[in-house]
Amino acid sequence: MALRWPGAALCVVIALAASFAAGLHDGPQLLYALFFGVCFHFLAAEAQTRPGIEFCGRTVLRIGVALLGARITVAQIAALGWSTAAIVVAAVLSTIAIGVAVARWLKLTTAHGVLSGGATAICGASAALALSAVLPRSREQDRFTLVVVVSVTTLSTLAMLLYPLIARAFALPPPLAGLFLGGTIHDVAQVVGAGYLMNPATGDQATIVKLLRISLLAFVVMAVSLSSLARRADNSGATSRPPLLPGFLQFFVLLVALNSLGWIPPAWHGAINEASRGCLIVAIAALGVKTSFSTLIEAGWRSFALLLIETLWLAAIVLAAVLVMRP
Numbered sequence: 394m395a396l397r398w399p400g401a402a403l404c405v406v407i408a409l410a411a412s413f414a415a416g417l418h419d420g421p422q423l424l425y426a427l428f429f430g431v432c433f434h435f436l437a438a439e440a441q442t443r444p445g446i447e448f449c450g451r452t453v454l455r456i457g458v459a460l461l462g463a464r465i466t467v468a469q470i471a472a473l474g475w476s477t478a479a480i481v482v483a484a485v486l487s488t489i490a491i492g493v494a495v496a497r498w499l500k501l502t503t504a505h506g507v508l509s510g511g512a513t514a515i516c517g518a519s520a521a522l523a524l525s526a527v528l529p530r531s532r533e534q535d536r537f538t539l540v541v542v543v544s545v546t547t548l549s550t551l552a553m554l555l556y557p558l559i560a561r562a563f564a565l566p567p568p569l570a571g572l573f574l575g576g577t578i579h580d581v582a583q584v585v586g587a588g589y590l591m592n593p594a595t596g597d598q599a600t601i602v603k604l605l606r607i608s609l610l611a612f613v614v615m616a617v618s619l620s621s622l623a624r625r626a627d628n629s630g631a632t633s634r635p636p637l638l639p640g641f642l643q644f645f646v647l648l649v650a651l652n653s654l655g656w657i658p659p660a661w662h663g664a665i666n667e668a669s670r671g672c673l674i675v676a677i678a679a680l681g682v683k684t685s686f687s688t689l690i691e692a693g694w695r696s697f698a699l700l701l702i703e704t705l706w707l708a709a710i711v712l713a714a715v716l717v718m719r720p
Contacts (some may be wrong), residue, residue: 400445400679403436404453407678408671423586426674427550430681437683449679454582455641457672461585461600462648463657463665470601470649480714481576481605488514488707489613495702499695504528506699507617509541513703516607517549517579518542523610527618540696548704549579550684553587559712560591567591569715571598576606576711579704586677589670604645 411425436442492510493503508528512521518541525538556578560570571588574595578584581603588599651657657665 396441397445397448400436400442400447401449401453401675402445403433403442404430404446404449404675404678404682407433407682408674411674411678421590422670422674423590423677424554426678427553427586427681427684430678431684433682434684446679446682449675450683453672453679454676457669457676458581458585458600459641459644459648460665460669460672462645463652463662463669464597465601465649466653467649468653469597470605473601473605476718477572477602478605480572480711481602482609484576484707484711484714485514485606485609485613487710488703491706492699492703495699499699501695501699504534505537505696508534508538509545509696509700510703511610511613511617512541512545513548513579513700513707514606515610515613516581516603517545517583519580519607520610520613521545523614524617527614527621529621537696541700544697544700545579546680547684548700549583550680552578552704552708553583553590556708557587557591559708560595563712563716563719565715565719567594568598569719570595571600572602572718573711573715575599575602577708578603581607582673582676582680585673589673 407429408426411429412422414420414425414429415422437446489507489510492513493506496503496506496509508521508524511524512518514520521538521541525534528534556574557570560573565573570591571594574587574591575584575598578587578599584599584603585596588596648657
């Protein structure tokens with residue numbers, strides 16, 4: 394536990410500096426935290442700071458996202474409507490299908506297409522790790538999983554910066570901007586960052602849409618697992634699988650339920666929202682510290698090309714649907 398303090402303190406200091414600069418120049422805190430964090434990438438692999446950076450990038454992030462549940466009600470989720478659900482489901486399934494097709498075209502395996510497509514379509518690194526647990530294990534598959542985690546995190550960070558500009562360019566109102574951001578950006582942190590970079594209403598909508606995408610992880614992982622077992626009669630290895638719905642999302646859902654029932658006192662909302670935002674700024678600082686573009690060069694062009702094509706497809710199909718829905 395003590396080893397986490399140097400890295401965690403670094404992320405907190407970056408977050409405080411970002412908040413100060415944002416207040417001074419009236420700019421976005423999350424964006425400042427990301428850019429300031431990238432400047433300290435040389436500390437990402439240091440033994441003294443790495444545990445704390447990883448802690449902030451995972452645990453603190455999950456706490457921040459879980460606390461966002463206090464802003465959302467079941468009525469808001471129901472208000473997404475069948476059209477939004479249909480768009481999200483179609484985008485997820487088509488991205489995985491495109492991933493498999495492009496993987497074969499690039500002379501990669503079907504498993505590579507499923508893993509990268511699922512990571513792009515659902516929830517980034519978390520989906521990659523969940524899917525890798527049910528796919529056939531090999532040294533090549535483990536290496537590709539690492540490439541996917543690094544690449545999808547980098548692409549998600551770029552999307553967090555670029556997609557709000559696209560939403561503004563098309564003058565999307567908050568509900569449609571939230572659908573676009575929540576339906577396309579890979580990781581939860583970057584969805585939250587992009588949404589709240591625009592405005593609170595877009596951030597709330599993007600978070601709800603992202604939760605809908607994440608809920609599909611269970612179905613996709615189960616389908617891949619059944620397919621994998623059907624192909625292999627040999628079912629000898631006992632595999633320890635990650636939970637289909639992580640604990641922080643269970644807590645998110647719990648807070649949504651409590652808020653929907655009116656069991657969270659109104660006086661608590663301000664403190665919970667501030668705590669959530671503080672955690673997210675610290676987490677974004679940690680993600681900035683961990684971001685390295687040089688690693689992508691070593692990954693090989695085919696793996697990155699596969700993820701890039703899937704990312705562009707997902708963005709294109711959701712944006713097209715959003716533009717059709719725009720009044």
